Every structure is written in structure tokens, then in C-alpha cells.
Amino acid sequence: xxxxxxxxxxxxxxxxxxxxxxxxxxxxxxxxxxxxxxxxxxxxxxxxxxxxxxxxxxxxxxxxxxxxxxxxxxxxxxxxxxxxxxxxxxxxxxxxxxxxxxxxxxxxxxxxxxxxxxxxxxxxxxxxxxxxxxxxxxxxxxxxxxxxxxxxxxxxxxxxxxxxxxxxxxxxxxxxxxxxxxxxxxxxxxxxxxxxxxxxxxxxxxxxxxxxxxxxxxxxxxxxxxxxxxxxxxxxxxxxxxxxxxxxxxxxxxxxxxxxxxxxxxxxxxxxxxxxxxxxxxxxxxxxxxxxxxxxxxxxxxxxxxxxxxxxxxxxxxxxxxxxxxxxxxxxxxxxxxxxxxxxxxxxxxxxxxxxxxxxxxxxxxxxxxxxxxxxxxxxxxxxxxxxxx
Amino acid sequence: xxxxxxxxxxxxxxxxxxxxxxxxxxxxxxxxxxxxxxxxxxxxxxxxxxxxxxxxxxxxxxxxxxxxxxxxxxxxxxxxxxxxxxxxxxxxxxxxxxxxxxxxxxxxxxxxxxxxxxxxxxxxxxxxxxxxxxxxxxxxxxxxxxxxxxxxxxxxxxxxxxxxxxxxxxxxxxxxxxxxxxxxxxx
Numbered sequence: 001x002x003x004x005x006x007x008x009x010x011x012x013x014x015x016x017x018x019x020x021x022x023x024x025x026x027x028x029x030x031x032x033x034x035x036x037x038x039x040x041x042x043x044x045x046x047x048x049x050x051x052x053x054x055x056x057x058x059x060x061x062x063x064x065x066x067x068x069x070x071x072x073x074x075x076x077x078x079x080x081x082x083x084x085x086x087x088x089x090x091x092x093x094x095x096x097x098x099x100x101x102x103x104x105x106x107x108x109x110x111x112x113x114x115x116x117x118x119x120x121x122x123x124x125x126x127x128x129x130x131x132x133x134x135x136x137x138x139x140x141x142x143x144x145x146x147x148x149x150x151x152x153x154x155x156x157x158x159x160x161x162x163x164x165x166x167x168x169x170x171x172x173x174x175x176x177x178x179x180x181x182x183x184x185x186x187x188x189x190x191x192x193x194x195x196x197x198x199x200x201x202x203x204x205x206x207x208x209x210x211x212x213x214x215x216x217x218x219x220x221x222x223x224x225x226x227x228x229x230x231x232x233x234x235x236x237x238x239x240x241x242x243x244x245x246x247x248x249x250x251x252x253x254x255x256x257x258x259x260x261x262x263x264x265x266x267x268x269x270x271x272x273x274x275x276x277x278x279x280x281x282x283x284x285x286x287x288x289x290x291x292x293x294x295x296x297x298x299x300x301x302x303x304x305x306x307x308x309x310x311x312x313x314x315x316x317x318x319x320x321x322x323x324x325x326x327x328x329x330x331x332x333x334x335x336x337x338x339x340x341x342x343x344x345x346x347x348x349x350x351x352x353x354x355x356x357x358x359x360x361x362x363x364x365x366x367x368x369x370x371x372x373x374x375x376x377x378x379x380x381x382x383x384x385x386x387x388x389x390x
Numbered sequence: 391x392x393x394x395x396x397x398x399x400x401x402x403x404x405x406x407x408x409x410x411x412x413x414x415x416x417x418x419x420x421x422x423x424x425x426x427x428x429x430x431x432x433x434x435x436x437x438x439x440x441x442x443x444x445x446x447x448x449x450x451x452x453x454x455x456x457x458x459x460x461x462x463x464x465x466x467x468x469x470x471x472x473x474x475x476x477x478x479x480x481x482x483x484x485x486x487x488x489x490x491x492x493x494x495x496x497x498x499x500x501x502x503x504x505x506x507x508x509x510x511x512x513x514x515x516x517x518x519x520x521x522x523x524x525x526x527x528x529x530x531x532x533x534x535x536x537x538x539x540x541x542x543x544x545x546x547x548x549x550x551x552x553x554x555x556x557x558x559x560x561x562x563x564x565x566x567x568x569x570x571x572x573x574x575x576x577x
Binding site: 017018019045129184185188189190191192296299300302303375378 | 410411414415418419424425426427428429431451452453454455542
């Protein structure tokens with residue numbers, strides 16, 4: 001992927017080593033990536049991101065607004081993005097549910113933005129202070145209609161920082177909302193976070209159109225990223241609507257145009273999955289069992305994997321850093337080569353459905369599900385690995 | 391790879407989570423170790439038993455939770471009652487001696503007692519109890535260096551109270567050194 005990047009603006013980069021929680025690291029990552037607008041509504045366990053951004057905003061010259069609710073927060077972000085800012089908001093399940101309508105609008109209008117979901121146990125208001133990974137499908141299928149979204153899942157405060165930058169870069173290039181699916185545990189866990197010098201951080205800047213005014217088109221439906229935007233108020237003539245639209249942005253509500261737009265929206269993400277998907281693999285080669293996990297669960301699974309290896313089981317680890325688009329290609333490659341995929345997650349079995357789909361019956365798939373509220377007992381994952389090895 | 395697991399406990403408001411933050415920062419920024427801190431998060435952290443956990447290692451900490459703490463610092467009766475049974479034989483038990491009534495002599499543990507609240511009150515405010523206890527812990531165990539702990543303080547205590555917190559740390563540290571000298575070795 002050959003994407004133009006620039007060094008980060010030093011104003012937003014608090015370089016050096018820190019002992020920081022994941023929530024704060026998300027805010028620092030956003031500021032380093034050039035985010036200068038944040039509209040949100042506080043909710044446990046994501047409030048620390050909100051607070052950190054609010055505290056840092058005056059120093060950095062960013063705008064922070066506590067809106068009246070999540071619906072307004074996401075709407076303000078769409079507006080600010082078309083006003084030329086890089087924007088972020090943070091929430092968790094109940095707030096995300098309120099945001100999905102306008103996340104769909106952002107996807108349809110190809111508005112770059114980052115939404116962090118620090119997941120807590122649901123359904124509904126559930127258990128606000130307890131961890132979970134129950135919103136994995138919601139990130140992609142929350143908004144109605146066909147949406148190809150990008151979602152990333154960090155496993156540590158350091159990765160919260162790193163992935164916040166990556167989320168902004170992907171969001172700017174593909175002009176798509178990017179969701180960071182973290183969880184209460186990573187959000188509140190403190191670890192060392194090293195923030196590099198600004199000139200070491202690569203940032204995708206807002207791609208602003210500079211050509212003749214009459215030629216400006218806010219959209220190009222070619223299934224690719226990298227298309228320029230403009231800022232409202234700069235004198236360019238364009239339209240932003242959730243209705244099916246032409247390249248100028250005006251409604252063209254026909255089946256033919258819908259095919260053009262939806263194909264583009266899906267293909268710009270799914271067609272570039274090889275460039276977007278990032279995995280962290282360990283000892284997959286020759287493995288009989290592969291544990292597919294993400295976020296905090298991958299760190300719990302490590303303990304089970306280490307114990308299984310001591311028992312002589314050939315077990316590999318595939319940690320999904322990118323959740324959406326799903327790592328379809330890699331699972332299909334491994335299907336049939338490994339005996340079993342073991343999929344632990346802090347939900348009743350969500351991403352395991354994707355693994356099963358791509359395994360296509362060629363490998364066994366064992367779901368190690370959990371109702372949330374705590375992390376797995378590693379022994380339960382170990383037992384699944386043993387079963388998978390039989 | 392050597393791993394140490396520490397649980398800091400007391401009641402909400404004693405600065406328990408702050409203890410783990412300071413120690414975690416000292417270890418990971420100034421003592422060249424890896425440290426992962428998790429904490430009580432919820433209504434229980436505000437008034438009743440409160441705990442923060444630190445996993446310390448020479449390598450990256452993968453599993454973030456403690457499995458069996460080798461060191462327990464208990465600054466309240468409730469915390470002591472709740473957590474001392476999980477210490478293994480030879481484990482280090484540090485208690486606030488005026489607030490914790492021991493249930494046994496704990497002959498199988500390395501028990502160390504510190505009147506942290508009393509010392510803090512002598513310094514002017516019981517708010518400094520946690521720093522006295524941290525100074526004591528630093529002296530009686532080999533987990534973290536005093537130098538790193540002192541470096542970790544700025545930014546984690548309010549600027550205007552930095553000096554008095556440093557003093558509280560020193561007070562606990564000196565008392566801990568005396569305890570070590572009495573026994574002849576750190577733990």
C-alpha cells in the first residue's frame with residue numbers, strides 16, 4: 001500500500017515513556033495522529049479517554065465538546081470531519097447502539113472518523129464496570145444496509161496508542177469510519193507506553209482537493225481509497241446525503257446507482273483486505289491446533305498456549321489485530337492444514353462464526369465462549385486445546 | 391524469566407491504586423522491568439475493600455493478572471481478612487499495624503508491620519499513609535529500587551504535596567531499613 005504520509009504534528013505528541021492505561025493511550029494516539037476534534041458523551045469504561053482528551057485539548061489546540069448524548073456526539077463528528085478536522089469519539093456498547101444510525105451515515109457519505117468502543121458486559125446497560133467483547137458483530141453490522149467497516153482490536157495500552165494512529169490513517173485513506181474494539185480490561189490496565197518522537201510517527205494527512213472548482217467531485221466509485229475531500233465553506237459545490245448519490249453527492253435513487261455506490265463501499269474495504277488486515281502469528285507452521293483470538297483474550301490464551309506446549313501439543317497462535325475486514329484469506333489457507341481452530345472470546349460466540357465459515361468444514365472449530373464480566377480461566381482454554389488436539 | 395506478583399490492598403481513599411501506579415511506573419520506567427497493573431474498578435473502590443495488582447517481570451508480561459501474589463500489602467482489616475489466605479508459604483505480608491488485628495502469628499509468612507497511618511499523621515496528614523507504606527515495602531523487599539520510586543513520584547502526586555510525600559516515603563523507608571537490620575536481610 002503506497003500511501004502518502006507526513007510526520008506527526010509535534011504539538012499533539014507527548015513523546016517519551018509513560019505508565020499509562022489503555023484509555024489514556026487511545027486519546028494520546030488520536031492526538032498524535034492529528035485528531036483535533038472530539039465530540040462525545042461520557043460512559044464507563046471509556047470515560048478516561050474522554051477526560052484525557054478534554055485535558056489535553058487546550059494544550060494541543062483541539063476542540064472538545066461534551067454533547068447532550070451519543071446521537072449528537074456522532075453527528076457533530078460527521079460535521080467536523082466535513083469541516084476539515086480529523087475526529088474521534090469514544091463510547092461503549094450502550095452508547096455505540098445510540099450511534100449506529102449516524103455511523104451508517106458516515107459510512108455512506110464516506111466520512112473519515114474513529115470510534116473507540118471500550119467494551120463492557122451487556123446486553124443493554126449490563127455491567128458497566130466489567131469487561132467483555134460482545135460488540136464484535138455490532139461494529140460491522142450495527143448500521144443498517146451493507147457496510148464494509150474497518151475494526152481493530154488492541155491487546156495492550158501500547159497497542160491502544162499504536163492502533164489509534166493506524167485507525168486514523170486507514171480512516172483518512174479509505175474515507176471510512178474505523179472502530180477500535182477494545183475492552184474494559186485493556187482500557188483500565190496500566191503498562192509502559194512509549195510515545196515516539198513526532199518525526200517517527202507517520203500520519204496520513206487529510207487529502208484536500210486542489211484542482212479547478214468545477215471539476216471537484218466529492219466521490220469516486222471505483223472501489224479504491226485515496227480520494228480527496230474538501231472542507232465545507234471553502235467554496236466548492238457539493239452535497240452530502242445518506243441517500244444513494246452520484247459523484248457530486250446528489251441523490252440518484254435508482255437500482256443502477258445503488259449498485260455502483262454499494263459495490264464501491266464494499267470493494268474499497270474488502271478488495272483491499274490484503275493491505276488492511278494485520279495479524280500477529282506465533283508458531284503457526286506445523287501446528288495441529290491454532291488458537292484464534294483478539295484483544296485481552298489473546299493475552300489470557302497465551303497462558304493456555306504455553307501450558308499446552310509444555311504438554312507437547314503443537315499449538316500456534318493467530319491474534320487478530322484487524323477484526324474487520326475478517327482475515328478470511330489466512331483462515332482459508334490454514335483450513336485443512338490444522339486439525340482444529342480454538343476460538344476463545346468474551347462473548348457467546350461471535351467471531352467464531354467467521355472462523356467456521358472460512359474453515360468450511362476442513363478443520364474442526366471449537367468455540368470457547370464466555371458471558372463476559374471477567375476474563376476466561378486459562379484452564380478452560382487449555383482444555384479446549386487438548387480436545388482440539390485429539 | 392523471574393516474575394513477581396504484588397497485591398496492594400486497603401480501603402478506598404487510602405491511595406491503594408496510587409501505590410500500584412507509583413510502583414508500576416518506577417519499575418517500568420526507571421528499573422528496566424516490565425510491569426502490568428490492574429485494579430479494582432467500581433463502587434467497591436470507593437470506601438470498602440480496594441485492591442490493585444502488579445505483575446512484575448524481566449520480560450514482557452503476557453498474562454496480566456496475578457495468579458498467586460508473593461507480596462501482599464494490607465492497609466485495612468477487611469483487606470487483610472480477604473487476601474492473606476492466598477499468600478503461599480514464605481510469602482511477604484506487610485500490614486498497617488494499628489489498623490490490622492492479626493488472626494495468627496503467621497509463622498509461615500514473612501510478616502512485616504508498619505504504623506503507616508501514625509507516621510503519616512505525625513507528618514501532618516493521614517493522606518500520606520500510602521507513601522509511608524510504599525517506602526516500607528521498598529526497604530523490606532527487593533522488588534523495586536528506592537531511587538526508581540523517588541523518580542516515579544512527580545506527576546503521580548500533586549506538585550504542591552511532592553516534598554511531603556517524599557518525606558513520607560523516606561520515613562517508611564528508614565523504618566523498613568531498621569526492620570531489615572533487625573532481621574539481617576531483605577525479603
